[in-house]
Amino acid sequence: MADNKFAAYICAGCGIGDTLDIAALEKIAQKECKMAAVKSHPFLCNQEGVQIIKNDIANEGVTHLCIAACSRRAKTEAFAFADACVSRANLREGVLWVVAAGAEHDEVRQEMAEDYLRMGCAEVKKMKQPAGNPDKAINRTILVVGGGMTGMTAAIEAAEAGYAVLIVEKSAALGGFARQLWKRVPFAAPYAEAQPTGADELAARVSGHARIKLHLNSTLAETAGAPGRFQVKIAQESGSVTEVVVGAIIQATGFSAYDINKLPQLGGGQANVVDQAGLESLARNAALAGGVIKRADGKEVNRVVFVQCAGQRDASGQHLSYCSGHCCATSIKQATYFKDANPLVDTVVIYQDLRVPGMGEDFYRSAQDKGVVFTKGTVSKVSGGGSCSVTFKDLILDEEATLVADLVVLATGQVPNAGTDMELWNQVSTDADNGDEAAKTRQQELRAASVLKLAYRQGPDMPQFKHGFADSHFICFPYETRRTGIYAAGPTRRPMDLDQAMTDATGAALKAIQAVENAAAGRAAHPRVGDLSYPIVRLEGCTQCKRCTVECPFGAIDEDERRFPQFNEQRCRRCGTCMGACPVRVISFENYSCDTVGMQIKAVNIPDEFEEKPRILILACENDAYPALDMAGLQRLTYSAYVRAIPIRCLGSVNTVWITDALSSGYDGVMMMGCKKGDDYQCHFVKGSEMAYYRLSKIEDTMKQMSLEPERVQSHEIAITDNARVARLIDDYVAQIKEIGLSPMKGFG
Amino acid sequence: MKEYAFYPGCSSQKGDSADNFLRSIDVVCKKLDIKLNEIPDWNCCGASIAYGEGGELPRLALGARNLALTEEKLPGQDMVSVCPACWLANRETVERLHQQPQLHTDVNLALAEAGLNYKGTAKPRHFIEVLVEDIGWESMKAPVVKSLEGIKIAGYVGCQTNRPFGMMGESFENPVYLDNMINMVGAEAVPYDQKVTCCGGALAFSEPDKAQKQIRDIVESAYDHGAEMIVTPCQLCQANVEVYQSEINKKQGTQFNMPVVYYTQLMSVAYGGSAKDAGLDGQVIKAAKLESIAMK
């Protein structure tokens, strides 16, 4: 490889040249930063400016360049050079637009710009051009686990897009829960009448599709590998095992109905009290017999009561605490089964809050128009038998009432079929590792009950949420899971109706296609789609502390037989949490490492204490916090010129060495800005920001040793919309630092 | 000249509770070259209270008689009302008979008893619609010779001018045409929070205490927001809000003395009409400021 040649390009456009001393900046790039070529241009992102850079790369051998202009988030296309490493010094959004106007601020403004230039030059010197993962995984087959409406839809979508599909279905037929339905809630205009489910037609399409292969009566026996190279063992009921290689997996394992027998107070288990599936079965029988819906004992139904939220939205802790979303519309549909056959049948729906997402309101109106009576009430008791009764409090009329009915339908909820609870797995595994024999047996049982049977260090299924739903980045990217290349779709990941499940399946199919294509090209999957860098570990320095394997939010790192970390690059999302975790700093990316950030921190000019100019380091997550800072600039909100912001991939990638280095070299404070953590996290890498907070709690001891106040390191949860807040936080912090006093560490760094 | 079939309504007749309203309308029509042709032998629309005894079909038949007379005697002319209750009843009749053909058939069976037939062509409109849509703001402003500058006025739209049909597609919660009229004559429309509050309507007779609570809210809010006068497009609003102030004062110890006038009275004065032309002699609470401008 040819020698590296470093260059800096300074833009004077957008008013940068009117406010900043460009000549002084050039001088710093040449003299201090020792850049081989330094050029300024009045309008660098225009065709001429970009051409200058292109020529330098092509003809002058420039390999690394620092562009001192606007934010790295602006003009990304103009400043994308495939053959060079690029760093960006943010003079526009980071300096010009945020430092207060006026000559009295000229000095600090110029200092800030100079520091950003120094940082950009320092960063690029430590960067390497990512070569891409040499270990490409090229299998593009998509495995769908579950042959219900979700699974079949995902399979058809992927197959129609040209991908080979395998469906593994544990029962003997396709169709899943939908095959038990007589009709489905309307999904097409005018959303007024129940429609045929279409399950049989879809099953026929799937069965006859040239690119779809079925494995009925089958389950997964083992899943190993990574996107583009999953090795899967499919076990037949008979015991025979087929080994296949697939590129991505869609888990569409659906739901089971909440057990009606757990609701004796609501008549569960008594004659003529059925759940919604039970009513569908009566309706199907009636249709087959060509008559009206009859009870199990053959009696005609003249009066039917629907009890919503049966064993759902339960505050007592005994039953499901959540709303399953589909049941109101389902009861509306079932009431119209009766009304359509005979308008004189009395149908009463007792609801807590009638919730009909999508176009359900039109369906609700249609049922009202047919004379279905709806009332808001709380049902306290149902008894079954020859004549059923429903006692409830009518919350509109504020009185108790008892209805007699021939049939009562309980709207019970959806329980996800998501396999094994990973938290339980972790507990049991810890006990098993400590030699507990019972735990070892339990561990085997849990593995057997899992859906995916992953041979991952992190356990056999994807993580689950509260209530046992399969993983989902539910706030920002609902299809994403923490097991790269494995996507959950349909009611296994959250309660939903058929229409939503089929839409969900389409999305999951697209995600699976993206995953196989990225893996085949050696690129990262979401959210750093297309990133060619990947974690490189210097094993000779590794102490086998396992922090990287434990902290990786995506279970991308296994352990090899010598207990060294074994990176599965295709599972990796490039967040750098492993890099932040590593105490001996042996993990790095070619263009993002402890050095690329560390050298930026060191490049900042720290004024001595007599100048009374504090320096505050901001480590800002590039997903939300750094854009928020940029947008503060875009809105011309001002903040202190004493801060120096460095974009980072995720707070999880923050290695504590950066903080201790900053403090010991005389920074007066450090602000860490990342995404929301906790149960309703917004961290793009799920656990990254949480990890950072955890590590930060450990840094306090170090600070005490350095006799530094704990206030000198702060962390904030910043959303992308927090532009005004972020400016306020900075100014408040600068004021606080002035109050505490400047760092005693100045001059030692 | 623009010509219209005119449906005055009971209260605007001579010697009735809105006698003065009609006099001010005459001034406005003369200035704006509008000719209102009274529908021969028109009958009471039944107003909103007719439902109690009248029910649906008899009430609609009563309204349809006026529509039929308009079609027969003043063909091609829009049927203009100045009273919101009349306008509403007429529009409701048209709407209902249009939506329910059976009712239309039955109404004509009833009308046949008096030799009449309703075809469905008569178009009921409000006088304000004529002013805004047919005359226009520019032409409406042109005859203004006296500015009402310095008078702060609470524009009280009330209910039936505003709901359920509304005018010119304006919002039900905050219509602004009345404020625009106030500003047009040079006065100042004050913002206040009872612009579309109900005055109690016909229940001012049967439920006086409940209605007077509404009226008190309206007058009080007008005072609180600096108004010196209330202006309204509605006869019932005018009567209720003006006439019961003394009752409220007597019962609740307030000292209300807020003049309540019609928008056409403002326009008459601004157009140079005398106090008598504008019907200001018909005020139970004298509109002194307006009178003094009229006398200038």
Next chain:
Amino acid sequence: MTTNTTAAYQNSFLREVEAHVEEGAWVKMCMQCGVCAGSCPFGPHWEHSPQKIFMMIRAGKREEVLRSDSMWMCTSCYNCLVRCPRKLPITHIMHGLAHYAHRLGLAPKGQPTRESARLFWNNCIKHGRINELKFTLALYFKDGLAQGIKNALAMQGIGLAMLKAKRLNPFAIFGGHQCKDKSGIQKIVAKARELEAKRQEQAA
């Protein structure tokens, strides 16, 4: 209170309302949001909001609904109607229910608005136009002579003020404004009543 009757929440009274009450077919379309209840100027004064009346109809509470005085509290301000997210013609339904209850003789006896509605209609049909003086006097004297004099005296200040403003014509007592074709009007109304009764019989 427990309404443990078999008629509870059956469609029977709802069907009766649909057949006999003006715009009654809309009752089943209410989604119980309560916007009407919060929009009524006489909200503090009635026992049952429109929302509740509609639910009572669906719950089969025939007597309670028709004997309620809530419908008679309607000022016809149309606030409920324009705000109803389901576009129910609430004002008209309330009027229709009031009329139906009045016709069946179930509406509360002596309810002042019921009385005033009756007097207004009769006044209007008799002359073709409203005679404001006669209507006012009839209203004062509806509860007998003694109460009438008391009412009239209580309101004499207002009467005199209106007289002075020439907005009350004392000579209207001898006739006042009226239509020429009074008999035609009365025939129209009689025929309409007859047809309405016939249609409702057919619908029921």
